[in-house]
Amino acid sequence: MTRFIPNAALVALLASSSSTTHAFTIELAATGQFAVQGSATYRSIEPPVAFLVQPSPFGRPVFITSGPLAARLLDPKRISRDAADPEVIRVDTSGSQQDFLSVRLEGPNIIVDRDGLTMTVKEGPPLLGDRTLDELIAALPEYRRDAARYTPDPAALETLRRVKQPTELLVFFGSWCPHCELAVPRLVRVLEDVHGAPLAVTFHGVPHDGWASDPMAENLRITGLPTVIVRRDSKEVARMEGDQWAAPEKSLAALVATPARR
Amino acid sequence: MKLGTPGVVAACLLGAVLLLAAYAKAIDPHGFAVRLGDVVPVPDAIAYPGALVIVAFEAGLGAALLGGSRHPLVLLLTTATFLAFVGIVAWQLVRPDGVAACGCFGQLLERTPRQALYEDVAFAALSGLAWLGRTARSGVFRPGPSVLGAGASVALALFAPWLPLDDQATALAPGASVEATQLDGIVPELRAGRHLVLLLDRADPTTRTRIAHLNERLKLPHGATAVWGFADDNPGLAAAFLWSAGPAFEVRSVAPRMLRRLYRTLPRSALLDAGHVVATWSGFPSDATLDTLARGELP
Numbered sequence: 001m002t003r004f005i006p007n008a009a010l011v012a013l014l015a016s017s018s019s020t021t022h023a024f025t026i027e028l029a030a031t032g033q034f035a036v037q038g039s040a041t042y043r044s045i046e047p048p049v050a051f052l053v054q055p056s057p058f059g060r061p062v063f064i065t066s067g068p069l070a071a072r073l074l075d076p077k078r079i080s081r082d083a084a085d086p087e088v089i090r091v092d093t094s095g096s097q098q099d100f101l102s103v104r105l106e107g108p109n110i111i112v113d114r115d116g117l118t119m120t121v122k123e124g125p126p127l128l129g130d131r132t133l134d135e136l137i138a139a140l141p142e143y144r145r146d147a148a149r150y151t152p153d154p155a156a157l158e159t160l161r162r163v164k165q166p167t168e169l170l171v172f173f174g175s176w177c178p179h180c181e182l183a184v185p186r187l188v189r190v191l192e193d194v195h196g197a198p199l200a201v202t203f204h205g206v207p208h209d210g211w212a213s214d215p216m217a218e219n220l221r222i223t224g225l226p227t228v229i230v231r232r233d234s235k236e237v238a239r240m241e242g243d244q245w246a247a248p249e250k251s252l253a254a255l256v257a258t259p260a261r262r
Numbered sequence: 263m264k265l266g267t268p269g270v271v272a273a274c275l276l277g278a279v280l281l282l283a284a285y286a287k288a289i290d291p292h293g294f295a296v297r298l299g300d301v302v303p304v305p306d307a308i309a310y311p312g313a314l315v316i317v318a319f320e321a322g323l324g325a326a327l328l329g330g331s332r333h334p335l336v337l338l339l340t341t342a343t344f345l346a347f348v349g350i351v352a353w354q355l356v357r358p359d360g361v362a363a364c365g366c367f368g369q370l371l372e373r374t375p376r377q378a379l380y381e382d383v384a385f386a387a388l389s390g391l392a393w394l395g396r397t398a399r400s401g402v403f404r405p406g407p408s409v410l411g412a413g414a415s416v417a418l419a420l421f422a423p424w425l426p427l428d429d430q431a432t433a434l435a436p437g438a439s440v441e442a443t444q445l446d447g448i449v450p451e452l453r454a455g456r457h458l459v460l461l462l463d464r465a466d467p468t469t470r471t472r473i474a475h476l477n478e479r480l481k482l483p484h485g486a487t488a489v490w491g492f493a494d495d496n497p498g499l500a501a502a503f504l505w506s507a508g509p510a511f512e513v514r515s516v517a518p519r520m521l522r523r524l525y526r527t528l529p530r531s532a533l534l535d536a537g538h539v540v541a542t543w544s545g546f547p548s549d550a551t552l553d554t555l556a557r558g559e560l561p
Contacts, residue, residue, distance in 0.1 A: 046483040048508040067508015108501045246450045
């Protein structure tokens with residue numbers, strides 16, 4: 001789907017969309033869920049969705065915006081880094097907009113081209129195998145951003161902090177899975193808030209093409225993602241699945257405090 | 263008490279149940295056709311006409327019973343109908359992928375399959391009681407009430423999409439808790455505070471063009487009222503909608519069966535406050551309402 005929209009119309013649309021984001025500035029954070037080979041990809045922190053790719057094959061950073069889909073080359077002077085958070089950048093969208101590129105959507109991928117040069121923003125490769133919390137956040141920085149937005153129940157956090165018996169949490173998830181993108185950051189926030197509790201956490205990324213190709217998920221009969229297996233003394237004592245992810249701290253507190261024997 | 267009295271009461275009760283069941287289906291015939299497809303594997307082309315036939319049958323039978331007819335054919339059909347319901351609901355219970363909620367009354371009275379089973383067994387037993395004390399007069403079949411009931415129910419079903427019955431026909435109605443909508447399982451934030459919920463059809467071009475207007479009117483993404491969009495779980499459409507419409511709010515994917523409980527036609531909107539639905543709109547709220555919400559006030 002290629003969009004040919006007069007530049008003047010795009011200028012007006014971009015100006016109107018940027019006026020809703022306050023002070024003509026859009027904040028973006030590094031993303032691991034979309035990737036361009038040889039470039040860093042940033043995604044808007046708040047909707048509407050926008051991407052910044054830098055460097056790009058076109059010589060300057062490419063800024064891709066939605067509603068309607070549009071892409072343009074950006075003057076690097078319009079980009080600034082957040083002093084407090086190096087993973088956050090700001091793009092100044094004020095003033096006239098120019099240097100538009102041809103852009104189209106092919107499935108989940110965005111294809112940008114001009115003068116025979118092409119750039120593809122693809123879904124990033126899935127995160128596979130066992131990962132620590134730090135590794136998970138490093139690979140999927142948007143999980144930390146979404147974790148910061150979640151407010152866990154204080155009483156449930158207190159219950160988790162009082163856990164004395166060493167407990168293992170094995171979290172099965174897919175970096176490609178939309179439900180995991182919503183749910184796992186909540187658990188990340190909970191784990192950050194109960195730091196110091198004897199909870200050993202491993203995140204296990206499974207492939208996109210089915211769990212049958214992941215022996216661990218198959219052996220443990222994982223039927224949905226995300227799923228947490230709660231283990232004590234190397235034995236499974238409980239699972240957190242489905243609706244239990246709505247408030248993972250409450251579900252975990254209930255499971256860890258009085259785990260049902262399976 | 264005469265022997266005929268329990269029979270008359272049972273017949274009238276079953277007649278009322280069947281009429282209520284027909285009404286519940288007739289106010290959302292397309293939704294009933296979808297549920298029918300969940301229960302019985304029928305082609306889409308047959309599901310809607312089949313739904314209309316069932317509505318007409320239930321209303322016709324109910325009207326006959328309420329009209330005082332206890333003709334053997336009427337009573338046999340009544341017993342057979344409730345036994346069929348018992349069978350269908352029992353099958354839902356044993357099926358590994360059985361529907362989560364069912365019953366004769368749609369969203370008017372939503373039950374689990376187990377509750378519906380007990381209820382249908384009771385109605386089947388009641389249909390046996392209706393045979394008691396039949397007289398020569400009550401054994402006559404007068405077609406008038408049945409024709410009237412069936413005709414009225416089909417007319418209601420045909421015109422229902424244009425009638426303001428969304429709140430009756432769906433689980434998204436003023437006064438309903440957010441738990442009843444099941445949307446809190448996807449967005450737990452809905453359990454507290456004030457939220458505008460938009461049920462969207464990602465494939466609808468009019469909805470896509472309307473999103474920019476909503477963004478601007480509600481001063482999103484930093485407006486005073488939180489906004490959440492919900493749409494069918496279709497990854498292909500999700501990406502196209504996200505980039506072409508540019509919603510300045512989160513749009514979450516929902517299993518079609520779950521979303522279908524909340525609307526008859528899309529788009530549909532609702533305002534949630536403190537964990538309860540306080541207002542609903544067919545389509546999007548008016549500009550005046552959006553301006554009120556943008557100021558953080560209740561419309």
